[in-house]
Amino acid sequence: MSYHAQFQLANNSDFNGRCQSATTQQATSQFTDHIADRVKRGDVEILSTFVRLNAAGPGIADKADNGDGTIDQTKVSDADLLSLTQANWPVVAALYPETTP
Numbered sequence: 001m002s003y004h005a006q007f008q009l010a011n012n013s014d015f016n017g018r019c020q021s022a023t024t025q026q027a028t029s030q031f032t033d034h035i036a037d038r039v040k041r042g043d044v045e046i047l048s049t050f051v052r053l054n055a056a057g058p059g060i061a062d063k064a065d066n067g068d069g070t071i072d073q074t075k076v077s078d079a080d081l082l083s084l085t086q087a088n089w090p091v092v093a094a095l096y097p098e099t100t101p
Contacts, residue, residue: 005065010055015064015073019051022081031089034098049092054084 009015023046027039038046055061060080064071 002061002065004069005071006055006061008071009061009064009073009076010052012071012073015055015076016051018073018076018078018081019054019085020047022054022078022085023047023050026082026085026089030086033093035089035093035096038096046092046096049095050085050088053088053091054081057084057087060084 023039027036035046057080060076061071063080064073064075066072
């Protein structure tokens with residue numbers, strides 16, 4: 001795995017937007033906890049955490065890596081993002097307990 005590809009993915013505006021969309025969709029349909037409420041309010045810290053964790057997901061950076069120092073975020077499917085977001089939800093919830101402003 002290339003940490004450079006992971007970094008590029010986490011900082012790619014299209015990947016970022018797709019992660020935020022997946023997270024928001026899950027906050028409105030799947031999850032009803034304090035994290036969902038913060039996502040629906042557009043909490044940048046929470047959304048950024050999901051982006052970073054999704055970019056670090058198993059095999060995701062490798063999937064996006066073109067092997068020449070560039071990435072193609074479209075190689076990460078919407079199904080990948082959905083799975084990553086759902087898997088990362090309890091991780092994010094543990095990082096930001098309900099008492100966190």
